[in-house]
Amino acid sequence: MKTKLGVKNCLYPLPTTLVGxxxxxxxxxxxxxxxxxxxxxxxxxxxxxxxxTNAGIKGSGSFSINIPREDMVKITDYCGLVSxxxxxxxxxxxxxxxxxxxxxxxxxxxxxxxxxxxxxxxxPKHDVFxxxxxxxxxxxxxxxxxxxxxxxxxxxxxxxxDKGYWKLGExxxxxxxxxxxxxxxx
Amino acid sequence: MKTKLGVKNCLYPLPTTLVGxxxxxxxxxxxxxxxxxxxxxxxxxxxxxxxxTNAGIKGSGSFSINIPREDMVKITDYCGLVSxxxxxxxxxxxxxxxxxxxxxxxxxxxxxxxxxxxxxxxxPKHDVFxxxxxxxxxxxxxxxxxxxxxxxxxxxxxxxxDKGYWKLGExxxxxxxxxxxxxxxx
Numbered sequence: 290m291k292t293k294l295g296v297k298n299c300l301y302p303l304p305t306t307l308v309g310x311x312x313x314x315x316x317x318x319x320x321x322x323x324x325x326x327x328x329x330x331x332x333x334x335x336x337x338x339x340x341x342t343n344a345g346i347k348g349s350g351s352f353s354i355n356i357p358r359e360d361m362v363k364i365t366d367y368c369g370l371v372s373x374x375x376x377x378x379x380x381x382x383x384x385x386x387x388x389x390x391x392x393x394x395x396x397x398x399x400x401x402x403x404x405x406x407x408x409x410x411x412x413p414k415h416d417v418f419x420x421x422x423x424x425x426x427x428x429x430x431x432x433x434x435x436x437x438x439x440x441x442x443x444x445x446x447x448x449x450x451d452k453g454y455w456k457l458g459e460x461x462x463x464x465x466x467x468x469x470x471x472x473x474x475x
Numbered sequence: 476m477k478t479k480l481g482v483k484n485c486l487y488p489l490p491t492t493l494v495g496x497x498x499x500x501x502x503x504x505x506x507x508x509x510x511x512x513x514x515x516x517x518x519x520x521x522x523x524x525x526x527x528t529n530a531g532i533k534g535s536g537s538f539s540i541n542i543p544r545e546d547m548v549k550i551t552d553y554c555g556l557v558s559x560x561x562x563x564x565x566x567x568x569x570x571x572x573x574x575x576x577x578x579x580x581x582x583x584x585x586x587x588x589x590x591x592x593x594x595x596x597x598x599p600k601h602d603v604f605x606x607x608x609x610x611x612x613x614x615x616x617x618x619x620x621x622x623x624x625x626x627x628x629x630x631x632x633x634x635x636x637d638k639g640y641w642k643l644g645e646x647x648x649x650x651x652x653x654x655x656x657x658x659x660x661x
Contacts, residue, residue, distance in 0.1 A: 291571075291587070292618060294611040299586045299623055300510055300518050300540060302630070302643065304486060324486055325511010327521045328601040329635075332486050335513045354486060359647070366654030385477070400485045401477070410596065410605070415514040419596070425480040432478060437485055437636040444488070446632075446643065449515075450623040452651060456644030457488065457632065461545070464638045468552030 302446035302455050305365055308334055309353035309384075309393040310345035316379035316393030317342050320369030322447035324354070327419055332404065334418045341373035343416050350406045351389045352420055355398035359443040362454055387424050394426065399442045401426040488632035488641050491551055494520055495539035495570075495579040496531035502565035502579030503528050506555030508633035510540070513605055518590060520604045527559035529602050536592045537575045538606055541584035545629040548640055573610050580612065585628045587612040 305322045319342040323335035332354065336343050346352045357365045368378055383396040387403045394401040404420030411417075431441040439457055446455040491508045505528045509521035518540060522529050532538045543551045554564055569582040578589040590606030597603075617627040625643055632641040 290615045291582075291612040292615050294613055294623070296516050296608050297611040297623075298512060298515055298518065298608060299542065299588060299611050299613065300490060300492075300512055301623075302625060302632070303489065303512060306486075323512040323514070325513070325519050325521070326484060326486055326489060326509040327511070327519070327596070327603045328509070328523075328598045329484055330482050331521075331598060332484065333511050333513070333519065335511070335517075337514075356485065362648045363653055363657055366648070366650060366652070367657040368654070370651060370654045370658065396477075402485060408596065410513070410594065412514045412517060417513045422482050422484060425483040425485050426477040427480055427485065429476045429478050433637075437480070437483075437487075437634070439488060439634050439637070439639075439641065445648075446488070447650060448623070448625050451619075451625070451646070452649055453625075453646040454648040454650055454653070455625065455646050458642030458644040460637070460639040460641050462548045462552070462631075462640040464552060464633060464640055465556060466552070466638075467549050467640070468554070468556045471549060471553040472556065 299450060301448035301450060304356060305445040305447045307355040307357055307365060307368060307395055307398060308342065309355060310342050311349045311391050311393065312345040312373060316384050317345050317373045318368050318378040320365055330422050332420055335415050336418060337415055346406060346418050349391050351392040352404050352406065353392040353394045354402045354404065355395040356400040356442065356444050357398050359445055359456060362445055365445060389423055399428040399431045485636060487634035487636060490542060491631040491633045491640065493541040493543055493551060493554055493581055493584060494528065495541060496528050497535045497577045497579065498531040498559060502570050503531050503559045504554050504564040506551055516608050518606055521601050522604060523601055532592060532604050535577050537578040538590050538592065539578040539580045540588045540590065541581040542586035542628065542630050543584050545631055545642060548631055551631060575609055585614040585617045
């Protein structure tokens with residue numbers, strides 16, 4: 290039996306990220322889980338216009354996406370609770386810079402991507418920033434045979450519905466493979 | 476130690492969805508995991524232009540997002556392996572329609588959202604369709620106290636890096652709460 294939920298977004302869980310940018314020459318961060326993939330090399334951030342960091346992304350034309358580990362859940366949530374207007378969140382992390390030079394990345398996060406802003410789509414209360422990935426970084430110990438292994442990354446998945454942070458479970462099937470069993474004549 | 480991965484999208488895992496639309500008056504489906512959230516009521520689909528269903532979304536101005544359960548992984552993967560040009564994927568599922576009337580939804584998927592196309596952003600090889608949710612549906616048995624419970628939904632999470640389908644793990648913290656412990660003076 291289906292229950293109608295109304296106009297309710299249920300496209301969860303999504304990976305919780307720490308988005309970095311430069312504000313007045315200093316690194317700033319914010320917690321964003323309303324993310325998306327546009328194409329193989331492009332990503333999106335749906336960021337409420339109230340966020341301090343939106344101006345940094347618009348001004349610098351660059352941002353970073355940092356994927357925190359499960360055990361960073363407290364600091365990750367904290368970065369979504371306090372504004373950069375009040376707290377210097379850049380001071381909370383050890384930071385490195387990559388090829389863009391103005392996309393601050395968090396060393397302690399197992400995955401980092403530096404992105405060039407390519408398009409901004411306006412929504413009533415949100416800026417949707419679309420960025421092209423310039424370089425991605427992964428902690429060596431989170432790779433298996435040179436490929437990112439999310440069982441080692443231990444991302445924090447977010448669902449708005451229950452305001453929950455969820456762990457990633459086990460890998461249980463291969464894409465473009467498990468379904469082949471249903472193909473007739475193969 | 477950070478390893479450079481090059482221009483590699485690592486914004487995973489994302490929920491695997493079955494996207495529905497009408498093609499020449501018949502329901503059609505495709506497997507899409509390059510999804511995103513724009514704002515509270517809007518979502519995006521990053522769909523390669525080679526897909527048969529893109530024309531259906533453009534033509535009808537509507538689509539559905541259906542979230543399959545873990546145990547639907549075989550049929551979900553199959554829908555990404557075969558084209559609607561060759562296989563009538565609408566015939567694979569029991570379908571229902573909602574308020575839009577032209578966004579076919581899959582009864583067996585625990586979550587369904589019918590969406591009105593509001594914007595299309597062109598990427599070199601992809602159409603990014605942005606839709607506003609008109610109505611969301613959830614199987615009664617996947618709710619806990621009226622809220623979507625992803626532990627009951629059992630979504631299929633996808634990572635391109637390892638072409639893996641992953642299970643959702645356990646909920647381990649509350650958003651806008653666990654980080655409060657780091658707030659000074661509270």
